[in-house]
Amino acid sequence: MASITAVARLVNINPSSKLNPSLVSATKPLFTFFSLKSSYSPIVSSSAASLTSSRAMSYDKQLIAAKKAASLASLLCQASFSIYLSYLIARKPVEMIVSELNVQKGLLQSDVQSKSDKSPVTVADYGSQVLVSFVLQQELPSQAFSLVAEEDSGDLRKEDSQETLQRITKLVNDTIASDGTYKVSPLSESDVLTIIDCGTSEGGSNGQHWVLDPIDGTKGFLRGDQYAIALGLLDEGKVVLGVLACPNLPLESINNKNQNTLTKSSSGCLFYAQLSCGTYMESLAGSPPVKVHVSDTENPEEASFFESYEAAHSSHSLSGSIAQKLGVKAPPVRIDSQAKYGALSRGDGAIYLRFPNKGYREKIWDHAAGYIVVAEAGGVASDASGKPLDFSKGRYLDLDTGIIVTNRKLMPAVLKAVQDSLKEQALPSL
Ligand SMILES: Nc1ncnc2c1ncn2[C@@H]1O[C@H](COP(=O)(O)O)[C@@H](OP(=O)(O)O)[C@H]1O
Ligand SMILES: [Mg+2]
Ligand SMILES: [Mg+2]
Numbered sequence: 001m002a003s004i005t006a007v008a009r010l011v012n013i014n015p016s017s018k019l020n021p022s023l024v025s026a027t028k029p030l031f032t033f034f035s036l037k038s039s040y041s042p043i044v045s046s047s048a049a050s051l052t053s054s055r056a057m058s059y060d061k062q063l064i065a066a067k068k069a070a071s072l073a074s075l076l077c078q079a080s081f082s083i084y085l086s087y088l089i090a091r092k093p094v095e096m097i098v099s100e101l102n103v104q105k106g107l108l109q110s111d112v113q114s115k116s117d118k119s120p121v122t123v124a125d126y127g128s129q130v131l132v133s134f135v136l137q138q139e140l141p142s143q144a145f146s147l148v149a150e151e152d153s154g155d156l157r158k159e160d161s162q163e164t165l166q167r168i169t170k171l172v173n174d175t176i177a178s179d180g181t182y183k184v185s186p187l188s189e190s191d192v193l194t195i196i197d198c199g200t201s202e203g204g205s206n207g208q209h210w211v212l213d214p215i216d217g218t219k220g221f222l223r224g225d226q227y228a229i230a231l232g233l234l235d236e237g238k239v240v241l242g243v244l245a246c247p248n249l250p251l252e253s254i255n256n257k258n259q260n261t262l263t264k265s266s267s268g269c270l271f272y273a274q275l276s277c278g279t280y281m282e283s284l285a286g287s288p289p290v291k292v293h294v295s296d297t298e299n300p301e302e303a304s305f306f307e308s309y310e311a312a313h314s315s316h317s318l319s320g321s322i323a324q325k326l327g328v329k330a331p332p333v334r335i336d337s338q339a340k341y342g343a344l345s346r347g348d349g350a351i352y353l354r355f356p357n358k359g360y361r362e363k364i365w366d367h368a369a370g371y372i373v374v375a376e377a378g379g380v381a382s383d384a385s386g387k388p389l390d391f392s393k394g395r396y397l398d399l400d401t402g403i404i405v406t407n408r409k410l411m412p413a414v415l416k417a418v419q420d421s422l423k424e425q426a427l428p429s430l
């Protein structure tokens with residue numbers, strides 16, 4: 001549950017309060033594709049996105065751009081969050097907030113929408129997607145751009161979404177102006193729709209593709225709990241870098257004792273990893289990076305585990321049975337989003353278990369960034385049959401039953417417990 005302190009902290013750092021309106025009007029467009037209203041043309045070219053064998057294997061430039069994009073998006077999300085203050089204080093469940101907002105008239109109605117699969121999407125999800133796409137293209141102007149991202153503009157193009165679109169556009173323009181790095185004309189609503197739709201790439205095993213979840217854990221975001229801006233890069237189907245911005249994650253370790261410690265001074269983590277370079281964490285407010293490593297425990301009894309806060313996203317009873325088989329003593333740490341991967345990469349817990357309902361298809365943006373953050377910190381991830389995760393098959397992961405993430409020493413025991421529990425579950429009850 002969100003604390004009043006957490007809410008106050010987020011309201012205090014609303015970047016729109018620092019906005020200098022003269023900056024917006026006084027700036028001259030420097031980049032042609034952002035210069036004219038509705039003239040935005042994204043640099044998307046599948047053939048140009050193909051790799052040449054001569055490309056260097058360092059992703060330093062992309063990493064700098066990705067860190068900038070995710071950090072700015074986290075400011076936008078925090079700014080947007082302040083409007084939920086009254087709902088958080090009332091501590092209403094997310095479903096109630098969404099259904100109330102769908103019937104209420106007023107400002108908030110346009111800030112949270114229900115998607116066709118009934119999951120929530122907010123102006124911050126859309127705004128974050130626009131901002132990340134915008135920053136990547138500004139920072140890497142000479143590179144082909146392909147983006148696999150969660151949101152699309154379909155609902156926003158409907159007539160009754162005009163107010164929502166205006167709010168997204170303002171949120172994005174305010175954040176860009178407040179940051180001050182990009183001296184461009186304010187984006188128009190049409191630009192915003194076009195930039196959102198830069199995220200429709202199919203990904204795959206050829207070329208480079210960015211993979212973005214603009215807010216992973218939207219339900220956590222609405223509750224004032226954990227969420228992440230998750231940005232990864234695929235190269236020839238492999239994840240080669242990942243950045244996870246977790247605005248509400250404490251800099252100190254979370255565990256069963258203090259998983260809800262959201263204090264002003266210590267929250268806001270940025271995890272990042274590049275292939276063969278390790279995983280680092282720094283504060284979103286800016287601090288020297290520290291190299292992180294997964295827990296090296298070999299003893300399942302000492303290993304606490306993470307799982308989804310939402311039982312609808314991952315079976316809590318199945319993970320309970322697996323933990324029992326392993327002899328895990330600590331109760332599960334239930335938090336939203338890929339913040340679980342971030343926390344695992346620094347050893348806050350040793351295992352992450354995810355078992356969605358049968359038939360649910362995992363999307364690559366829910367795991368790409370988190371996967372490399374954990375892998376470069378010495379961890380390993382597989383599906384329930386022990387197969388590594390394959391990000392090269394398009395927008396979905398093609399996997400057997402569930403996802404298991406842990407350290408190399410524990411993986412064999414965890415896999416066995418998973419497979420035994422799945423067999424038991426499949427047996428008809430007597
Ligand atoms: N029925 C379901 N089963 C499994 N995952 C689901 C789900 N419905 C939504 N999700 C995914 O679970 C993600 C959140 O994961 P977690 O439970 O670890 O917080 C959501 O990301 P978004 O919040 O980006 O939509 C969404 O993609
Ligand atoms: Mg979503
Ligand atoms: Mg997600």
Ligand SMILES: [Mg+2]
Pocket residue numbers: 125150213214215216217218
């Ligand atoms: Mg999302």
